[in-house]
Amino acid sequence: MLEMKVFRESPEKIFEDLEKRNLPKDIALTVIELDNKWRKLIEEGNNLRAKRNSISKNIGELKKKGQDFSGVLKEMAILKKQLNQNETDTEIALKLRDSKRMVVPNILVNEVPVGDDENGNAEISTYGTINRKKEWLSHQDILERINGADLKRASKIAGRRFYFLTGDLARLELALVNFAVETLCEKGYSLTTPPFLMNREAYEGVVDLSDFEEVMYKIDEHDLYLIATSEHPITARFKNEIIELKEGPLKYAGISTNFRKEVGAHGISDRGIWRVHQFTKVEQVIFCKPEDSEKMHEEILNNAIHIFERLEIPFRVIDICTGDIGTVAARKYDIEAWMPSTNKWKEVVSASNCKSYQSVRLNMRYRTNEGTNFPHTLNSTAVATTRALAAILENHQTEDGDVIIPKALRKWMGNQETIKSK
Numbered sequence: 001m002l003e004m005k006v007f008r009e010s011p012e013k014i015f016e017d018l019e020k021r022n023l024p025k026d027i028a029l030t031v032i033e034l035d036n037k038w039r040k041l042i043e044e045g046n047n048l049r050a051k052r053n054s055i056s057k058n059i060g061e062l063k064k065k066g067q068d069f070s071g072v073l074k075e076m077a078i079l080k081k082q083l084n085q086n087e088t089d090t091e092i093a094l095k096l097r098d099s100k101r102m103v104v105p106n107i108l109v110n111e112v113p114v115g116d117d118e119n120g121n122a123e124i125s126t127y128g129t130i131n132r133k134k135e136w137l138s139h140q141d142i143l144e145r146i147n148g149a150d151l152k153r154a155s156k157i158a159g160r161r162f163y164f165l166t167g168d169l170a171r172l173e174l175a176l177v178n179f180a181v182e183t184l185c186e187k188g189y190s191l192t193t194p195p196f197l198m199n200r201e202a203y204e205g206v207v208d209l210s211d212f213e214e215v216m217y218k219i220d221e222h223d224l225y226l227i228a229t230s231e232h233p234i235t236a237r238f239k240n241e242i243i244e245l246k247e248g249p250l251k252y253a254g255i256s257t258n259f260r261k262e263v264g265a266h267g268i269s270d271r272g273i274w275r276v277h278q279f280t281k282v283e284q285v286i287f288c289k290p291e292d293s294e295k296m297h298e299e300i301l302n303n304a305i306h307i308f309e310r311l312e313i314p315f316r317v318i319d320i321c322t323g324d325i326g327t328v329a330a331r332k333y334d335i336e337a338w339m340p341s342t343n344k345w346k347e348v349v350s351a352s353n354c355k356s357y358q359s360v361r362l363n364m365r366y367r368t369n370e371g372t373n374f375p376h377t378l379n380s381t382a383v384a385t386t387r388a389l390a391a392i393l394e395n396h397q398t399e400d401g402d403v404i405i406p407k408a409l410r411k412w413m414g415n416q417e418t419i420k421s422k
Helices: 004-009 011-020 026-065 070-101 139-145 151-158 167-186 200-204 209-215 231-236 290-310 357-362 385-395 407-413
Strands: 122-127 190-192 224-226 250-259 278-288 315-319 331-339 344-353 365-368 371-373 376-384
Touching (some): 004 011, 011 026, 122 290, 167 385, 167 407, 231 250, 231 357, 231 376, 290 315, 290 344, 315 344, 331 385
Parallel strands (some): 190 250
Antiparallel strands (some): 344 376
16 A cells, blocks of 8 residues: 555645546545544544643642542543543544555556556567467367366366366476576576465455455455465565565565466356466565666566567567556556467566555565665566466467477476377
């Protein structure tokens, strides 16, 4: 969430940003009104405590003089009730203010393109060459030809959008993970396997749960959610802590199994293993000083670009617009792979600079010469395996139904060059 000083000192910045997003400024005005109420209650409480101290002193003096102080005791009893009520009202006002503050989105950087929805996203660059031949099998058809996945039996035991990966495709998934991990570790990222469960308080520190909760799995009778990406537990790891950034940014490569409900209606191209409830992902997460975050944003994007270039998949980079960017990011780039069976670009990577929005929510700081400050947090997909596999299957299919394994992955496949059609 935004620091409270922004609401107090620069509310016009928030109003301008909400206008860009086509959101009402009422959500920010409510925070400001509740903050004024809270501050007024704080002042009233301080006055009541000062009056209590004065009465207490008066009682002591009357005792010393042997004078009757019963009337003053009654005044003190009334004052204590007023103070207790004030403390209760103050606590309620603060909780309400911060609950409303949590739904006010991050302030976007000036360069974010203005648009109402995904149609307003701006293409920055394209990579690779699109093959325009007429006949392309979809990745779900190729899965059947190579016996790469068993969706029918997975559905029997777990429901739709689950799968068994089998044989060479299961090996190819591990190759993707190993390739992404090796790439990031060579660049100084620390490999991290996080918990696959998080409690609500920690989750509220990294996402807007009012927006995100519908796609998450909640564990009944427990204050726990299955994680949707390793970014969430890795970022929440330093909740209520002071971290050290004197030696430079903290960089992590997170590897996890992720779980999402993926609610809503999706097209035929989202069958197979493209949009599923469970998938493996290697994620990039960075904590840095504010002055470094723009550079770090370019770094995590370039890492993902490097990975998909090595996978020999045509893709493009887009700058996400104001109407499509969501609550948490101040700027976001997506990488979209070309899916030839549908003649569409489809998202395989999201790279976000969240600035201090998550660290404020998490009450996470770093040491400075003057004291402490909120670090900037960034995250990006390195590779989400099921989507990368789908893109490989479609773009590397051959005329006879085989799949050519990208050269970068072959060393984890025993130097195997193709997955043969069955």
